[in-house]
Amino acid sequence: MVTTLDLNFIRPRTIASYLVSTSRGPVLIETGPESVYENLKSALATNGVKPPDLQAVFVTHIHLDHSGAAWRLMADGAPKVYVHPNGAAHLVDPARLWQSASRIYGNKMEELWGRPGSIPEEKVQPVEHGQRIKIGDVEFVAIDTPGHAGHHHSWYAGGVVFSGDVGGVRIGRGPVVPPFPPPEINLEAWADSILKLRALEAEEIRPTHFGAFRDVSAHLDDLEERMYRWAAVVLDWMREGLPEEEMIRRFAAMEQEELRQSGLDETGLEEYEIADPAWMSIPGLSRYWRKFHPERLEDE
Numbered sequence: 001m002v003t004t005l006d007l008n009f010i011r012p013r014t015i016a017s018y019l020v021s022t023s024r025g026p027v028l029i030e031t032g033p034e035s036v037y038e039n040l041k042s043a044l045a046t047n048g049v050k051p052p053d054l055q056a057v058f059v060t061h062i063h064l065d066h067s068g069a070a071w072r073l074m075a076d077g078a079p080k081v082y083v084h085p086n087g088a089a090h091l092v093d094p095a096r097l098w099q100s101a102s103r104i105y106g107n108k109m110e111e112l113w114g115r116p117g118s119i120p121e122e123k124v125q126p127v128e129h130g131q132r133i134k135i136g137d138v139e140f141v142a143i144d145t146p147g148h149a150g151h152h153h154s155w156y157a158g159g160v161v162f163s164g165d166v167g168g169v170r171i172g173r174g175p176v177v178p179p180f181p182p183p184e185i186n187l188e189a190w191a192d193s194i195l196k197l198r199a200l201e202a203e204e205i206r207p208t209h210f211g212a213f214r215d216v217s218a219h220l221d222d223l224e225e226r227m228y229r230w231a232a233v234v235l236d237w238m239r240e241g242l243p244e245e246e247m248i249r250r251f252a253a254m255e256q257e258e259l260r261q262s263g264l265d266e267t268g269l270e271e272y273e274i275a276d277p278a279w280m281s282i283p284g285l286s287r288y289w290r291k292f293h294p295e296r297l298e299d300e
Contacts, residue, residue: 002160004211005043007032013171013210014274015065018162019047024136025055028078029155029162030208033068034114040069041076052077055135060164061152062087063181064101064113066208071117081119082133084144085126087151091119104182104280127153145197147190148179154193159203161216166193168223169209169276175262176219177255177272178227179209180281185288187231194224209275230254234285238297244282252278 001021009015009032017040018029026049032040044050051073059067059081070081070091083091090097094116102109127133129144143154145166155162168176178190197205198220205216213219233254237247255278259269289297 002206002212003047004206005040005047006210007036007039007043009033009036009039009065010274011271013271016206016208016210017043018206019044019049020138020157022055022136022138025053027056027058027135027138027140028054028073029058029060030066030164031057031059031069031073032066033064033112034072034117035068035110035112037069037072037114040073050077054078056133056140057081058140058153058155058162059083059087060154060162060166060208061149062090062097063149063165064097066164067091068113068116071119074119074123075117080123080125082125082127082140082142084142084151084153085128088124088126090151091124092121093118100183129153143196143200145193146184147186147188147193148181149184150186150189152193154197156200156202160212161197161200161202161205163197163205163207165208166190167197167205167207168219168226169272170207170213170219171210171271171275172264172268173262174259174264174268174272176222176226177258177276178223178230179276180230180284180288182280182284182287185284186292187227187288188292190227191224194220210271226258230281231285231288234282235289235296238286238289244286247282247286248279251281 003019005017007015015032020027098116127142131142133140141156145152145154148165165179170176202216204214206212
């Protein structure tokens with residue numbers, strides 16, 4: 001059984017953790033940021049769980065909205081956190097991770113993400129692609145899924161894929177949107193990751209932002225179509241020589257229009273903006289085009 005824990009980051013339905021029941025005890029997937037750790041503890045307690053009761057903690061990647069509270073869980077008695085090999089060192093020593101994030105969020109770092117903390121190395125378990133971790137009667141499989149980040153796993157267990165951010169952001173009745181933050185966006189790698197998710201033939205997909213969806217194939221179709229289309233629009237703007245501020249304005253307007261067309265109201269728009277700020281997509285996609293396809297920046 002999987003229980004969605006709403007971490008109430010700024011408002012409900014923006015960041016989830018997932019509590020998975022096993023015959024040995026509960027397992028947590030995603031910790032959310034340190035800033036809402038008390039919300040996580042409260043949600044666990046509502047389900048009769050304290051941090052030492054957890055048999056394992058899995059994170060999809062080390063972005064702070066996904067793993068920022070991992071150190072608090074370990075300090076409070078959780079046994080071990082399982083993470084992509086490219087992210088493990090940053091959980092042991094988060095200095096570079098926080099420095100990098102500070103360049104994006106500036107003086108809002110503590111308000112948004114809380115405080116940094118390190119995890120003892122013996123409590124951080126790097127996991128390779130395809131590795132299987134059996135906990136009680138549930139087997140968790142690590143699927144290397146870069147594209148959103150180079151340190152990204154999706155976790156597969158019992159017909160459910162916990163897709164982190166590579167499976168897109170989808171809230172309520174809204175569409176699936178691709179989060180494009182800097183600095184590691186790679187559309188080719190992302191497309192390969194979507195193929196890996198399709199190959200699982202999962203019964204359900206659970207993105208961290210936010211909830212559970214059973215139309216897995218249609219979900220991935222929607223994600224892939226929008227990923228390529230939005231990236232192509234940004235490429236056209238870059239060819240026009242538009243300044244970043246104007247591209248951000250246009251991107252936000254384009255996204256909001258698509259969300260409204262799907263039937264979302266202002267509350268729905270706010271949920272999406274908190275889960276996936278539109279302004280982050282322009283530096284993320286701009287870096288992708290300049291790094292991987294500089295030749296396409298010339299007018300065709």
